[in-house]
Amino acid sequence: MNRLEGRVALVTGAASGIGKATAQRLSDEGAAVLVTDIQVEAGQATVKELSTAGGRAAFFQHDVTSEAEWEAACTRAVEEFGGLDILVNNAGMGDIKAIEDTTLAEWDRTISIDQTGVFLGMKAAATHLKRSQHASVINISSIFGTSGGFGVSPAYHAAKGAVRTLTKNVALHWATEGVRVNSIHPGFIATPILEQSRDTPIWEGMTALTPMGRLGRPEDIAAGVAYLASDDAAFITGLELYIDGGYMAR
Secondary structure (H helix, E strand, O other): OOOOOOOEEEEEOOOOHHHHHHHHHHHHOOOEEEEEEOOHHHHHHHHHHHHHOOOOEEEEEOOOOOHHHHHHHHHHHHHHHOOOOEEEEOOOOOOOOOHHHOOHHHHHHHHHHHHHHHHHHHHHHHHHHHOOOOEEEEEEOOHHHOOOOOOOOHHHHHHHHHHHHHHHHHHHHOOOOOEEEEEEEEOOEOOHHHHOOOOOHHHHHHHHHOOOOOOEOHHHHHHHHHHHHOHHHOOOOOOEEEEOOOHHHO
């Protein structure tokens, strides 16, 4: 399908994992994609793959905690491809410490990337998105943005919970301005970071907690992003879409 033909997408954290799969899916659907990440070589490799496959893509080195870099990233998308229609706030980080062991610096770092980065992205992209006839923002939250998880990673949970509510808040604010805003909540996804735990008790535990009996793939999340970015979702805003193999249904 070419549901996104002629549109321009900016995807953060797109050098690997869910971000890379998302960039590939949006490109396959016809969008031009600005791949942004702090990982330069991996980001450029993603662009090369997209271009080799016939897509239009460019790379921008991007720290999502920087307001100035957000402004520059949006400007680059507009100058490179002529506009901005789709914003995917995917860049993020996590931790596994308990609250007693989490330092203020660690808390601030996680919040700045996972929460403030999303705020800055929507703020910087607002003017450009409002010029689009098909504007869509997809914020990547988590199942742990709604549940308490395993009782650890307090900063991650707090940030992803904030992304969930911030998405609804901005969706209402832009509801009559032609910009749809939705969040996706992935479950346990077999990203490159998790691959190192394959065939270990950690992998087996995540699988056991997923009702469908397997981990998700980055492509599963990318498919959800493509749907929400397309006109098939034209009457959907403020939604939280769970792609979690049934985890949150328990």
